[in-house]
Amino acid sequence: MSDTDSTLRAILCDVLGLSPDRVAAFDASTGLFGDLPELDSMAVAGLLTEIEDRLDVVIEDDEVDGELLESYGNLLAFLDAKVAEKA
Numbered sequence: 001m002s003d004t005d006s007t008l009r010a011i012l013c014d015v016l017g018l019s020p021d022r023v024a025a026f027d028a029s030t031g032l033f034g035d036l037p038e039l040d041s042m043a044v045a046g047l048l049t050e051i052e053d054r055l056d057v058v059i060e061d062d063e064v065d066g067e068l069l070e071s072y073g074n075l076l077a078f079l080d081a082k083v084a085e086k087a
Contacts, residue, residue: 028073
């Protein structure tokens with residue numbers, strides 16, 4: 001598990017109030033927006049803000065779309081790329 005992966009899992013627990021066991025079971029195909037009742041349109045802003053703070057990245061508005069939050073794998077791949085850009 002990469003640092004980005006473990007950080008993202010911690011953020012999902014903290015921001016959405018999900019149990020660590022539930023989040024630990026997430027894989028690349030686990031659905032997020034539309035599949036997790038806790039991740040509604042109001043929670044997206046808080047989630048993205050916390051991701052920016054903890055990973056020290058900037059997520060532009062035009063980068064956020066339905067595909068980004070479709071699955072855990074999509075979000076993780078996006079964040080891995082963001083973290084690599086700043087390195």
